[in-house]
Amino acid sequence: xxxxxxxxxxxxxxxxxxxxxxxxxxxxxxxxxxxxxxxxxxxxxxxxxxxxxxxxxxxxxxxxxxxxxxxxxxxxxxxxxxxxxxxxxxxxxxxxxxxxxxxxxxxxxxxxxxxxxxxxxxxxxxxxxxxxxxxxxxxxxxxxxxxxxxxxxxxxxxxxxxxxxxxxxxxxxxxxxxxxxxxxxxxxxxxxxxxxxxxxxxxxxxxxxxxxxxxxxxxxxxxxxxxxxxxxxxxxxxxxxxxxxxxxxxxxxxxxxxxxxxxxxxxxxxxxxxxxxxxxxxxxxxxxxxxxxxxxx
Ligand SMILES: [Zn+2]
Numbered sequence: 509x510x511x512x513x514x515x516x517x518x519x520x521x522x523x524x525x526x527x528x529x530x531x532x533x534x535x536x537x538x539x540x541x542x543x544x545x546x547x548x549x550x551x552x553x554x555x556x557x558x559x560x561x562x563x564x565x566x567x568x569x570x571x572x573x574x575x576x577x578x579x580x581x582x583x584x585x586x587x588x589x590x591x592x593x594x595x596x597x598x599x600x601x602x603x604x605x606x607x608x609x610x611x612x613x614x615x616x617x618x619x620x621x622x623x624x625x626x627x628x629x630x631x632x633x634x635x636x637x638x639x640x641x642x643x644x645x646x647x648x649x650x651x652x653x654x655x656x657x658x659x660x661x662x663x664x665x666x667x668x669x670x671x672x673x674x675x676x677x678x679x680x681x682x683x684x685x686x687x688x689x690x691x692x693x694x695x696x697x698x699x700x701x702x703x704x705x706x707x708x709x710x711x712x713x714x715x716x717x718x719x720x721x722x723x724x725x726x727x728x729x730x731x732x733x734x735x736x737x738x739x740x741x742x743x744x745x746x747x748x749x750x751x752x753x754x755x756x757x758x759x760x761x762x763x764x765x766x767x768x769x770x771x772x773x774x775x776x777x778x779x780x781x782x783x784x785x786x787x788x789x790x791x792x793x794x795x796x797x798x799x800x801x802x803x804x805x
Contacts, residue, residue: 535553539554610648650666
């Protein structure tokens with residue numbers, strides 16, 4: 509940023525004789541200061557009062573002694589035209605267009621933070637949780653929320669990431685945006701769900717399938733083997749690896765060969781032939797256990 513004498517101070521129109529193009533919403537002669545977008549692609553005439561009341565950075569900057577006799581200053585900004593336009597729209601209370609993508613959002617929040625504009629920051633914070641183009645991108649939201657200490661939004665985003673595998677190569681560029689602490693917290697969430705579910709499926713009401721001791725049928729005391737349950741648990745654990753939300757497991761309990769094998773498993777004593785697992789109670793118990801797992805950072 510620098511200050512230079514403003515040659516377009518007397519411009520009457522949006523694009524005056526000097527060739528300076530003013531933004532149509534920020535061309536009023538009432539404005540006492542001019543902001544230029546990066547590369548001077550567009551000029552914005554604004555009120556210094558608005559800048560000073562909405563930005564601690566501008567307040568400090570514009571409080572420096574000014575030469576009253578000088579024509580309007582132009583402040584040359586680092587921001588591109590679109591970013592500067594959105595920032596000024598927000599601080600001037602004009603209708604805000606839809607922010608279509610996170611790249612635009614990231615530039616805005618970066619500049620709002622740089623200029624210490626608490627109003628735009630609070631608007632942007634609301635926008636990330638509002639139905640629209642920004643929703644449904646949990647890793648981008650998590651990056652922003654953890655960067656700015658928005659705890660509730662970070663927790664919400666962390667839950668949404670559970671339908672993704674952190675080891676998916678497509679996710680890697682998104683993870684690179686995170687601080688080490690934020691990445692570790694997310695990694696712990698995904699990992700802990702898998703471990704907790706695996707441990708929980710070895711405890712009642714589920715049968716113990718991994719101990720060496722022989723099991724016997726509750727009805728006829730015939731020796732039985734719970735290998736079908738062991739294999740189903742392994743399949744569930746595999747599913748949790750790729751989708752730690754566990755929301756695909758219920759369908760798997762209908763479709764997986766390992767599940768079907770469980771639901772038809774019987775006591776090998778032909779005179780007994782008791783079903784080894786009650787399908788519906790078992791499915792419900794698995795659903796309940798998944799629902800109890802921690803689902804946010
Ligand atoms: Zn039996």
